[in-house]
Amino acid sequence: MNLGPHADFIVAAYTLTAFVVAALAAWVTLDYAAQQRNLADLEERGVSRRSAQEKP
């Protein structure tokens, strides 16, 4: 594949896009793990959601 005299611009565009997509994927993945950790920590300390508590 020959990208011609402007190959640098094409490679830069694809690299930047890959970086942004990777950053977004990392953000949602790490954020999900953090929220799951927080929830597990709270449940371990006996805190439960109001809707999950037993009704009298």
Add this chain to the structure above:
Amino acid sequence: MKMPVIDLAKPTKFLALVNRVLPWLIAGTVIFFAVGLYRALNAPDDYQQGATVKIMYLHVPAAWLGMAGWGLMCVAALGTLVWRHPLADVAGKAAAPIGAAFTFVCLVTGSLWGRPTWGTYWVWDARLTSELVLLLLYFGVLALYWTAEEPGRGARAAAILALVGAVNLPIIKFSVDWWNTLHQGESIFRVAGSTIDPSILAPLIVMTIAFTLLFITLYLAAMRNEILRRRVRAMRLMQAQTLAEATS
């Protein structure tokens, strides 16, 4: 298992749906990107622009999704302001960073495409300037969400800005028709048909589907995270309240 559509407005049901569809969306995104990138990188060069036309396979989907993200925020804004539905706040907040990221990609790839094509990275013409305004509006919405002490108040302020900022969407879309711009005119969705050769248009369509699937995947995952974050916040408040009652 059938689930009434109205039930999806309940965060717990929505989370269950997201957990079910996310693996399929990820698989679809990977497949479409594999096919799209293969076709894009092997597509013929443009007779005028040469190989730089390959930047279009990133630039056009990013532009579409930057605008679609704002459109989603407008729909969510109505849910926040009119129906005061908590899931609408979540939907608006989750769309903002993803839409901003795609608008940023659109601007930078456009700039990298412009230098070899037009001889300049940037010009203050109507299309480029209105797209930059969209990015600045995204920053404004993000600032409102991130700086608000109470999530509900931030969501209402962001919803108002989203609706006011919607006026920029038709300006972006029709700027190339209303003003004399360096940016080319509409070449895909035209009454007389696309002016792009099918050998270049086909990979563009596949890449647009791939990016759209990626956007939906990230969006649903971000909504799920935001619901969990609010659940954590509510539980911490409950814990603090219980502690305060115990010590008083």
